[in-house]
Amino acid sequence: MKRVELPGRWIAWPRYLSNLAIPIISFTIECTLSPMEFSFMWTPSHAMPSGISPLLTVHGLTVKYDGGGQSVTALHAVNFELAPGEIIGILGESGSGKSTLALSILGLLPAKTSVAGSIQFQNQDLLRVDESSWQTIRGARISMIFQEPGLALNPVMRVGDQIAEVIRAHQPGGRKIQKQGAEAILREIRLSDTDRIYKAYPHQLSGGQLHRVAIAQAVCCRPQLLIADEPTRSLDVTVQAEILDVLHEVNRMFGSALIFITHNPALLAGFADRVIVMYAGRMIEDGPVNQVFRRPLHPYTKGLLQLAPRYPGQDGLIRQGRLPVIPGRLTDADRLTAGCVFEPRCSARTAVCRSEFPHEVTPEQGRRVSCFNHGN
Numbered sequence: 001m002k003r004v005e006l007p008g009r010w011i012a013w014p015r016y017l018s019n020l021a022i023p024i025i026s027f028t029i030e031c032t033l034s035p036m037e038f039s040f041m042w043t044p045s046h047a048m049p050s051g052i053s054p055l056l057t058v059h060g061l062t063v064k065y066d067g068g069g070q071s072v073t074a075l076h077a078v079n080f081e082l083a084p085g086e087i088i089g090i091l092g093e094s095g096s097g098k099s100t101l102a103l104s105i106l107g108l109l110p111a112k113t114s115v116a117g118s119i120q121f122q123n124q125d126l127l128r129v130d131e132s133s134w135q136t137i138r139g140a141r142i143s144m145i146f147q148e149p150g151l152a153l154n155p156v157m158r159v160g161d162q163i164a165e166v167i168r169a170h171q172p173g174g175r176k177i178q179k180q181g182a183e184a185i186l187r188e189i190r191l192s193d194t195d196r197i198y199k200a201y202p203h204q205l206s207g208g209q210l211h212r213v214a215i216a217q218a219v220c221c222r223p224q225l226l227i228a229d230e231p232t233r234s235l236d237v238t239v240q241a242e243i244l245d246v247l248h249e250v251n252r253m254f255g256s257a258l259i260f261i262t263h264n265p266a267l268l269a270g271f272a273d274r275v276i277v278m279y280a281g282r283m284i285e286d287g288p289v290n291q292v293f294r295r296p297l298h299p300y301t302k303g304l305l306q307l308a309p310r311y312p313g314q315d316g317l318i319r320q321g322r323l324p325v326i327p328g329r330l331t332d333a334d335r336l337t338a339g340c341v342f343e344p345r346c347s348a349r350t351a352v353c354r355s356e357f358p359h360e361v362t363p364e365q366g367r368r369v370s371c372f373n374h375g376n
């Protein structure tokens, strides 16, 4: 934890949120730490020792929504691996296919959807498991925190009972043991006043408490994989800070791997081990967060990082002047093209980008990028 001075008072602030607070809070936060202390030289806590099998392997995942006479290919041949206990950030603008990826992993895609490829989770292909097998996976081995966790809770049921119900669905034992399990998880994620929270209905809790309850419900069976789809989108910055802190704690305490979906790069700095950048349903860049943020290879990643106000330790705490924009829109790029889907918006494009698809390359160990002019 680091200490950050808000006007008139000091608060404890997790290290990775020092990056987040500065762009979002409009009033001045004076940081007493040197730029070096804010730097991106953060070492992942979950670097995978060689020889460890991946927890999740997504290979050639292609998802096409059919229906209404139109079809939308939301994911194009997506490939990635996730190590046990690793935190991956999925970064991309709205419509890039992030939620579709999450729903694919959880087997929650709508009926009229064509899916190809494979999603191996602990030697099981999730695209080929039947509904009865899903009962033992969803909520127990893989859990999800949705964009609006408060809306995912039943408004007429006490929140403690809702957590106990998840435990009941997956673990043997009487009601007393399930209640104790629910109380324990509320304490573990540091909700103070556990008794009151357990008996409360959702409307009696604050936004931050609701998010914590949703996290408690998602992790009460100690899943190996937790997927959080923009869980902090509707929260103010101080509650965002708390929620990221809770997710980090869950990852540390239970060893759950985390896929954290966001459109905000600032949330990933110092939080995720790796970042995968998505554009128009494709993974266009992948690498350790500290490396990608310090030296992005894909022009789109560069643009995204420039859109976010400067990070401390780059050149000053607060950007002066107007933020740049990436010209065009994602939907413009949805056209059928033989070339790169980002070409119409790309500042580094050359003739080849229009006619040929840039296949993925590995310019250095641990990094992948799909761009002919990567690094330029």
Ligand code: ADP
Pocket: 065, 066, 072, 073, 074, 092, 093, 094, 095, 096, 097, 098, 099, 100, 101, 110
């Ligand atoms: P993101 O989460 O990055 O905003 P989504 O995965 O929600 O992106 O959407 C990716 C693309 O798939 C978008 O073009 C979106 O309009 C389309 N899409 C998402 N869900 C459906 C659906 N149920 N039916 C048809 N198209 C969909």
Ligand code: MG
Pocket: 098, 099, 100, 229
């Ligand atoms: Mg989404």
